[in-house]
Amino acid sequence: MNTNVDNNQSTEKVAMVGTPCQIMAASLMDDYSNELGESAIDIKIGLFCMENFSYSYLKELLKKYDMDLKDVVECRVEKGRMWFYLTENRLFDISLDEAKSCMRKSCQICMDFTSEGSDISVGSVGSPEGWSTVIVRSEKGMELLEKAEAAKYIKTKAISESGIKLMERLALKKKKENVAEIKKREDMARPVLYWRTMPQNEYLEEISASQFADLKGDVIDIGACVLCGACLLTCPENIVEINDRKPQIKGTCPEGCNACYMACPRTYVPDTISNRDTEKSPFGDYVKIVSAQASMFQGQDGGVATALLSYAVTSKMVDEALVVDKSTSEPWKPEAKLTGNVEEIVKASGTKYSACPIFKPLKELESK
Numbered sequence: 324m325n326t327n328v329d330n331n332q333s334t335e336k337v338a339m340v341g342t343p344c345q346i347m348a349a350s351l352m353d354d355y356s357n358e359l360g361e362s363a364i365d366i367k368i369g370l371f372c373m374e375n376f377s378y379s380y381l382k383e384l385l386k387k388y389d390m391d392l393k394d395v396v397e398c399r400v401e402k403g404r405m406w407f408y409l410t411e412n413r414l415f416d417i418s419l420d421e422a423k424s425c426m427r428k429s430c431q432i433c434m435d436f437t438s439e440g441s442d443i444s445v446g447s448v449g450s451p452e453g454w455s456t457v458i459v460r461s462e463k464g465m466e467l468l469e470k471a472e473a474a475k476y477i478k479t480k481a482i483s484e485s486g487i488k489l490m491e492r493l494a495l496k497k498k499k500e501n502v503a504e505i506k507k508r509e510d511m512a513r514p515v516l517y518w519r520t521m522p523q524n525e526y527l528e529e530i531s532a533s534q535f536a537d538l539k540g541d542v543i544d545i546g547a548c549v550l551c552g553a554c555l556l557t558c559p560e561n562i563v564e565i566n567d568r569k570p571q572i573k574g575t576c577p578e579g580c581n582a583c584y585m586a587c588p589r590t591y592v593p594d595t596i597s598n599r600d601t602e603k604s605p606f607g608d609y610v611k612i613v614s615a616q617a618s619m620f621q622g623q624d625g626g627v628a629t630a631l632l633s634y635a636v637t638s639k640m641v642d643e644a645l646v647v648d649k650s651t652s653e654p655w656k657p658e659a660k661l662t663g664n665v666e667e668i669v670k671a672s673g674t675k676y677s678a679c680p681i682f683k684p685l686k687e688l689e690s691k
């Protein structure tokens with residue numbers, strides 16, 4: 324058991340936006356704050372996510388077609404194809420099957436389409452073009468939605484029955500396909516630990532002596548790492564580094580510490596976090612589902628993620644927002660940013676279809 328409870332203490336309140344796997348890591352850090360230190364994340368805005376891609380593989384694939392990511396203005400996955408909107412109104416697309424050759428291995432075992440652990444989830448599926456689908460899951464999520472609507476940051480309308488059916492179909496499709504992959508890996512003696520949910524006390528016992536070497540063997544080396552950076556954030560010794568692809572350590576783990584293993588969303592997960600009743604509840608527990616559109620922001624779909632974050636910061640519900648912007652040095656490479664500036668939140672709108680260690684900027688906040 325990790326005994327360093329001073330780790331990652333923070334008085335700042337942060338609203339984050341992230342993929343379902345990143346939201347799961349945030350939930351673990353929240354639920355185990357006694358062991359991991361108080362988490363700065365106060366509001367979790369989860370995105371829908373069917374799959375994600377390796378940045379370097381995607382770049383290589385596009386090179387085959389003489390395409391350069393620096394010419395891409397917007398990227399969308401829609402109707403079975405990946406669309407690249409280019410400068411000078413050009414359009415290039417590849418089939419999703421071809422793009423899937425660049426899919427991250429960890430996405431093949433992912434069971435969550437709609438960020439089931441978030442306060443409020445946002446996606447495009449289920450709503451008309453230019454609108455987002457919003458699933459409210461907690462009181463905090465409801466407060467954010469209602470206040471943002473009252474302040475005219477967003478408008479909402481009822482979601483159609485066919486929209487709900489489509490979401491249900493896609494969420495179940497992801498779970499069905501990926502549970503088959505989980506079983507395949509388990510049959511090949513490559514256990515998918517996060518699928519082995521267990522009661523809290525058993526979970527704490529099971530992971531009590533697990534350190535970075537176990538994380539490497541159980542998650543990183545077998546293609547289950549989602550590159551979220553929760554291991555880096557929670558390490559009290561500051562010895563975890565993520566320089567591009569994989570977490571590594573530079574140093575030795577002291578006896579008794581298991582923080583990285585506990586915060587990782589791809590090691591064992593307690594049954595309080597993971598929803599196994601997939602047939603009954605394909606997108607987890609929720610209070611309300613609506614279609615929504617931002618009144619003053621443009622985004623990937625309805626601009627709702629940007630509007631909710633901007634409202635949360637402007638109204639001082641939180642101090643800062645954790646967003647994923649594009650790197651300034653490599654086109655379309657995602658880069659996490661912590662900011663209290665609405666212009667920067669707006670600049671980070673739009674989907675970047677690859678992964679980045681989203682929690683890294685919180686480490687810098689901690690050291691401030």
Ligand SMILES: Cc1cc2nc3c(=O)[nH]c(=O)nc-3n(C[C@H](O)[C@H](O)[C@H](O)COP(=O)(O)OP(=O)(O)OC[C@H]3O[C@@H](n4cnc5c(N)ncnc54)[C@H](O)[C@@H]3O)c2cc1C
Pocket residue numbers: 340341342370371372373374375376445446447448455456621622623624625626627628629630632645646647648657671672673674675676677678679681
């Ligand atoms: C990898 C990925 C796959 C997705 N797949 C689907 C899907 O299959 N079906 C579906 O309905 N929706 C999917 N989405 C969600 C969709 O693309 C939109 O993000 C969502 O509908 C919100 O739209 P918006 O206009 O409200 O967001 P915007 O206002 O444009 O804001 C988008 C927010 O997403 C954040 N963001 C961008 N890229 C990333 C990233 N790589 N990781 C974490 N955060 C990021 C930004 O910080 C920004 O705040 C996916 C998103 C991602 C990141």
Ligand code: SF4
Pocket residue numbers: 342343344345372373374375427429430433434435549678
């Ligand atoms: S593991 Fe992949 S598919 Fe699952 S939420 Fe993360 S990025 Fe999306």
Ligand code: SF4
Pocket residue numbers: 533534535557558559560561562563572575576577580581582583584
């Ligand atoms: S890398 Fe070692 S010291 Fe750091 S959190 Fe993991 S077990 Fe603890």
Ligand code: SF4
Pocket residue numbers: 538542543547548549550551552553554555570583586587588589
């Ligand atoms: S090993 Fe680290 S970066 Fe990878 S999923 Fe686990 S916590 Fe996230």
